[in-house]
Amino acid sequence: MSYDNEMEMKFKSLPENEAFARTSVSLFITPLNPTLDELNDIKTAVSEAVTNAVIHGYEESFGEIFLKCGIKQNTVYIKIEDKGKGIENIEQAMSPLYTSKPNLGRSGLGFTVMESFMDEIKVSSSAGEGTIIEMTKKITGGNSAG
Amino acid sequence: MNILCESRGRTLIVKVNGEIDHYSSNELKNKTDREYKQAKSKNIVFDFSGVTFMDSSGIGVIMGRYKNVISNGGVIGAVSISKELRKIFDLSGLFKIIKCYENIESALKDFSVRGQ
Numbered sequence: 001m002s003y004d005n006e007m008e009m010k011f012k013s014l015p016e017n018e019a020f021a022r023t024s025v026s027l028f029i030t031p032l033n034p035t036l037d038e039l040n041d042i043k044t045a046v047s048e049a050v051t052n053a054v055i056h057g058y059e060e061s062f063g064e065i066f067l068k069c070g071i072k073q074n075t076v077y078i079k080i081e082d083k084g085k086g087i088e089n090i091e092q093a094m095s096p097l098y099t100s101k102p103n104l105g106r107s108g109l110g111f112t113v114m115e116s117f118m119d120e121i122k123v124s125s126s127a128g129e130g131t132i133i134e135m136t137k138k139i140t141g142g143n144s145a146g
Numbered sequence: 147m148n149i150l151c152e153s154r155g156r157t158l159i160v161k162v163n164g165e166i167d168h169y170s171s172n173e174l175k176n177k178t179d180r181e182y183k184q185a186k187s188k189n190i191v192f193d194f195s196g197v198t199f200m201d202s203s204g205i206g207v208i209m210g211r212y213k214n215v216i217s218n219g220g221v222i223g224a225v226s227i228s229k230e231l232r233k234i235f236d237l238s239g240l241f242k243i244i245k246c247y248e249n250i251e252s253a254l255k256d257f258s259v260r261g262q
Contacts, residue, residue: 015169022199040199040230047201051168105175107206109238116237 003070003077005031013058013065013082015051021080022046025069029076033141041117042076042137048110049080049133055101057084057131074139078118081132087125094123148196149174151181156220157257158187159250163196166204175207179214188220189262191253195226205238212243221245221262223253 007028011017022043029042046067053065063083070077087093093100094115099108114121118135125131147164160178164170182190190211194200208222215222222244227235235241247253 015167018167018169019165036230037233040233043199044201044234047167047199051201051203055168105171105206105210107202107209107238109202109205109234113202113234113237117233 001070001072001077003072006068006070008066008068010064010066013054013062013084015054017065018047018050018054021050021065021067025067025078028069029071029139032071032074032076032139034139035142038137038139038141042078045114045117045135045137046078046080048113049078049135052110052133053080053082053084053131055104055106056087057082059085074141076137076139078135079132081130083130086127086129087123087131088127090123090125147173149177151177151185153181153185153187154250154254156186156188156262157191157254158182158185158189159191159193161193161196165199166197166207167199167201168203171203171207174204175210178207178211182211182214188215188218189222189257190215190220191223191225191247191250191257193225193250194228194231197228197231200231200234202234202238205234205240208240208244221257221260223247223257225250225253 025046026043066081068079094111096112097108099106118137120136122134147170150161152159224246
């Protein structure tokens with residue numbers, strides 16, 4: 001798809017980069033004049049997706065996380081990709097409160113948050129190859145008529 | 147993130163300033179647990195008035211502390227939850243097990259009425 005504006009970044013799967021990723025996306029979409037709610041929704045969804053790559057994709061090891069953000073008219077497209085271990089059962093991973101790491105004190109709400117805060121989410125994953133999370137959200141800027 | 151803990155009777159007040167995500171949640175978890183044990187507290191009140199961002203990692207921290215506090219016969223309260231934070235709290239269902247208050251004094255008063 002050709003976007004009106006787009007950016008890509010690549011960073012190491014370190015927990016401190018979660019804030020870097022969500023802040024970068026938030027700055028990039030500022031020209032769309034999102035409401036504070038919309039901005040917060042997108043920041044939270046990005047944070048969840050990156051955390052997922054850090055904790056589950058790469059677990060104890062480190063790898064690269066690829067983030068792409070595109071803007072087409074007033075819709076934001078976000079793609080977050082890791083080359084980690086992948087998700088064997090996507091349906092189970094996406095069910096509310098499911099966590100494969102209860103010992104880490106995780107709530108199991110990551111995908112539920114992404115689904116609720118964004119308009120659309122698509123997760124593709126292959127065991128041993130990595131995970132791609134794609135999300136979109138239309139920005140109204142407080143004007144619900146669009 | 148900056149965390150300030152204060153003990154009031156048998157209640158530990160944990161005031162968080164900044165952003166709560168997976169990265170910062172470990173510090174919040176560890177500091178809360180350490181102070182709770184040291185002060186021999188029974189209840190915990192989390193003051194969110196200084197929190198500018200929170201993802202589901204924050205929910206995980208509260209859920210974990212809830213288990214400890216309940217097994218100790220105490221209760222957990224949350225203070226000053228902004229509109230942005232309320233959305234993730236609502237989604238998590240946490241309000242079914244913890245009460246939300248406008249300020250610390252009203253939380254402490256309610257704890258006292260409830261015999262805590």
